Amino acid sequence: MLTISLTHYVVLSALLFSIGLFGVLTKRNAVAVLICIEIMLNAVNINLVAFSKYITPIDFTGQIFSLFVITVAAAEVGIGLAIIIAIYRNKLSVNLDDFDWLKW
């Protein structure tokens, strides 16, 4: 019978990280990119919780760390959405391809 080991979590996390990265690279919508970054952060959280469970089962370092990551991610989303609103008011678009005023 298949037992779920640490490796499975790590692989899951790596996959999730790659999916998030793929999204960041391909999505054209700023909100979608923001969501993909959140996916990457959640991959991190999975790592943290898994390591906490398997490697340091006595103290909860990893789990506490993941709480902080979640908090910061929330703050990031908050700011991100606020900026996206502001940029929508400016440009009437949230398409990242339109944001190339600043270059060279």
Added chain:
Amino acid sequence: MYVEFALQHAWLVPLLPALAFVAIVFLTRPWQMLSAILAVGSMASSCVIATLAAYGIFTNHEYVEKPLVYATRWFSLGMPAMPDLQINVGVQLDPVSAMMMVMVSFISTFIFLYSIGYMNGEDGFSVFFSYLSLFGASMLLLVISSNLLQMFVAWELVGLCSYLLIGFYTHKISAREAAKKAFVTCRIADFGLLLGILSLQIVFGTLNLTELGEKIAHFEDYTTFGILTMIAVLVFMGPIAKSGQFPLHVWLPDAMEGPTPVSALIHAATMVVAGVYLVGRTMFLFHEVPSAMELVAVTGAFTALFAATIAITQREIKKILAYSTVSQLGYMMLALGVGSLTASMFHMWTHAFFKALMFLGAGSVLVALHHKADVWEMGGLVKKMPITAWTFVIGGLAIAGIPPFAGFWSKDEILVATLAEGHYVLFAMAAFTAFLTAFYMWRMIFLAFFGKENPANHPKESPWTMTVPLLVLAVGAIGAGWLGTPWHNVWAEWIYFGSPHHAAANYGAMMLSVVLAVAGIGLAYTMYLKDTEKVKAKAMAEKYSTAYRVLVNKYYIDELYLWFNHALVDGAAKIFYLFDIYIVDGIVNGIGASAKVTGEGLRVFQTGRLQNYVLIFFIGVLIVAVLMAFVGPSNAVPVMGGVK
């Protein structure tokens, strides 16, 4: 008592003009006369202190033997690899630096004074004086430096000031280009110098001149003996550009675009002699490396001859003087190369007087003729401008090497030294150069000051601020050489490398140089003064038209640089067209241009698209990962190990 004060406070010498610079920039800029007086006054005070200090040095034999050095720590490294590395700033007083200090401050004082008349009514009068002060201060700092890093700092400051001053007429494109050319050429060479200094630090662990002198003299580590040669050549790169030696002399004639006092300052007392002085200061290094000495000597002799031949055909008064400077600097280098610090410094000393004199005279002429520079359009100026003309004649006699004028003694010293070392070819080159020098100088003098007056000109004598310096410098041009006559050579007792070296009077060489000088003047007289229609001159030019064209075009050196670049461009058009920016300044600017183009190329990646950035970020991650994986512990450490 004053002497003691001056010896202890020699650091005031560069500080005073530096303070004048600060004061002019921040305080007195709106008041032109005050700024000028401040500049002249500070330089004159420096001159007084320098003279007193020099008096102290020369009268106290102790200092002649062993330099008076006082230094304070600038900064040090408290680190295990180099526990005792500390960089000092300090003052080194010995006969060489004392002499230079007096020379620089004395000549500068009079050039500053002259500038009051010359720059009268120009835009940026105060600014000009602030630059001049900074220039003087940097040069004096260079002169009294006790270690090479400090010297390098001053060296760079001198370069920066020359850039500002050559390009002073900012409205003239040619002036801006010339300034840029001077700066870039020198910077390229300074890179070599910096590497040399760095290597000295790495190999010997100090940059203090006295310590270096001792360590190098006892340097017996034969396994790395080649490194000394390398260092010497690297160090010599700086002087090649700064002192206008072939092939990096191209900036010097262009530097004539600046106001004339600047030309005088650059050519006589400050910038260009810095290179000679640096080699003189690091004589202990070159002395250990015979091949480097050869290089210095050959470069010097060749430059002397080369520049003299170009000067023959030039038409602009300041250009002729510029090439003569290049030629005379070649003499100084030659003297250093044959191991005679005495002769080199002596020629620098006399040259400073007569060259400053001639430049200021040329400036006086230019003011009178409203900046008409072609000598063929002058003529007969002696009647309207007697002081300028006769002082100029004195300068001409001095540079041609007619006794008892200053140039004779110093040039003779160089010729004798070359002969004594057995460099017969170099001696022949130097002797022939002496002939050419007399010829082209007197060609200019006859054309400009004598002969028929040009009716289009309405010259009149310059004001006293300009003529007084001329007169004072003329006295110098006559008498400065009497310090070192072969019969009673005070100079050689003071300024020498190793042990005092006193060549006996060599009457043969003396006769030869007088004969050559007289022959040169005579030839110039027959071709340009006696023959009023200049038939012979024209005939000569036609008969040897190829040679003449080559000379007029300065051996096509600028064109060679130009052609070299074009060849690259045409030959490998697609690849090398990137270099096609500012060809005139040749390879020098080619490097700048390629940096610029690479910059442009890299810039393309900055698309402004966020996702491209992310992609590049992850490609970067990948590259770093590969690096980490392949650069294992075994080959992590020195890919190119230390020099030691």
Added chain:
Amino acid sequence: MSDWAGVFIFFVVALIFGAGGIATSFLIQPRRDTPLKLEPYECGMPTQGSTWIQFKTGYFLYALLFVIFDVETIYLYAWAVKFQSLGLFAFIEMIIFVFILIVGLWYAWKEGALEWQ
């Protein structure tokens, strides 16, 4: 060296995953940029207006505030569970924590974020 293979495979896969997708679609996409092809649907009624349906930004503001105060509970839970053993110091800490959040709320209120526009 075989140990390293995993690292490389990770990166190669990540790269192929990311760049490969873009590249493939770029390579195999048909390029017939006629106006018709650029329509979302090739048949049926021509679309009119923007296909984006937008929420009023007021919702976003509420959502933002909600997210922040929602996350606050993470810490409150952890603290509440261990309340007894943590003692007075943690209590004071939590008061400070809540106070900071209240300042934030006060600010939002003052700025008019809570008023429906």
Added chain:
Amino acid sequence: MPADMFALTLPFDPSALTLEMLMAGLAMLVLILGIIVPKGARHGLGWVSLLGILGIMAVAVSLWGEKRELLNGMYLLDNYALFWKITFMTAAALVILGCMRFVDNMGNQAEYYSLTLFATLGMMVMASAGDFITFYLGLELMTLSFVILVCFRKTDAKSVEAGIKYLLLAGMSSAVLLYGLTLIYGLTGSITILEIGRIIAMQPLSPALVLAVVLVIAGLGFKVSAVPFHMWSPDVYEGAPTPVTAYLAVGSKAASFAIILRLFVSGLPGIWENWAMVMAILAAVTIIVGNLVAIPQTNIKRMLAYSSIAQAGYILVGLVTATEAGIKGVMFYCFLYVFATMAAFVVATYYYNVSGSDELRDYAGLAQRSPLLAAVMLVALLSMAGIPPLAGFAGKFYLFSSIVGDFLWLVFVGLIMSMVSVYYYLRVALVMYRDDPVDATPISVSSPVAVTLVFATIATLVIGICPGPLSEVVNGAAHTFFLH
């Protein structure tokens, strides 16, 4: 209910956190004052923040020599951390004093100043961070405050665009960084940097650790804008309001270096052989690209952005050997870099207020319009170029002398590129001094700005001419680094 429930037992000594608590309190105070005080009186908030910072700096100085470790090395207070904190606060004080008028024109002073203070708080936490949680929180506090500051002019499309770019890229990079950190945690079972250092020194090198270190290098390389992770910085620097750019270029970079040193020199010295060469190459590439791309720039802020990338490369050089000399070089350089960069950016800010332009060509004849601004700019640029006797020269000297033995090629790269850098720095000088202004009306410089500029310039000169005393201080601070 246990009787001692309300007995105040402290799990740690909060006095070690004095500086951070004061800074947090100051930031909150400014925010609250902004709510209470009417709009017209809010320009006084700048002075409140400034005085507060100066006060906290005084406390920091009085703490000099303290050495504490909180919660098993989670939080470290030593001279090293204090030096960095003083550096950050100096930068904050300069940017607040120098750019008050700009901020007043922008409005929303309370938010601006409190965010600046929060960013400073984040940096201070980073300087003291001893474990990953503290480090991450400090980093994100700083980054998020900066994100808001970058898009502070929310009606300006450029500013907002810079903000979204910064947010998304920073979010992505911190995800990468975190992923690396979690891998290190998984491999060592600890998140305390010092403990990790001990564990890694005993373990053989595993591929997963290499991956982790690569990701950490990437994440932190992003923060210090090391090539090839630098792409965000020119865009963000150009788009952000100039004072923010100044503080971002100085503070964010310095704080990241503070933590990079902790992480790599204390945490990963066991595998130094593996990352030293990578760091050296990163430094070389950063120096080269930064300087080369700066050459064709026409916007002064963009040029300064690229120049600051190059400066980051120089600073990275100090990390390569992981020795005390290198650390000292980094700290010294960051400190003097504060003054040079602040001076340049404050001039740019002030001139933008006057002329409304950041384009280089509009700086023509600045020397005639305002000698002070031009002179300060010149000194700042020359210091960055490393022309002696300005501070930048001494800083570069310390940095490069730390690697002269083993990485001579890097010294050459640095030297050549600093020669190249003179080219574009002097171009600014030329435009300012040589060209004639279109509009020759003199610019009068208000006294806070003049004070800032003169102070920064004098500091640059003094550090350059007489680096000894500062060097001693930095030596002492770098020394405590190894005492944990």
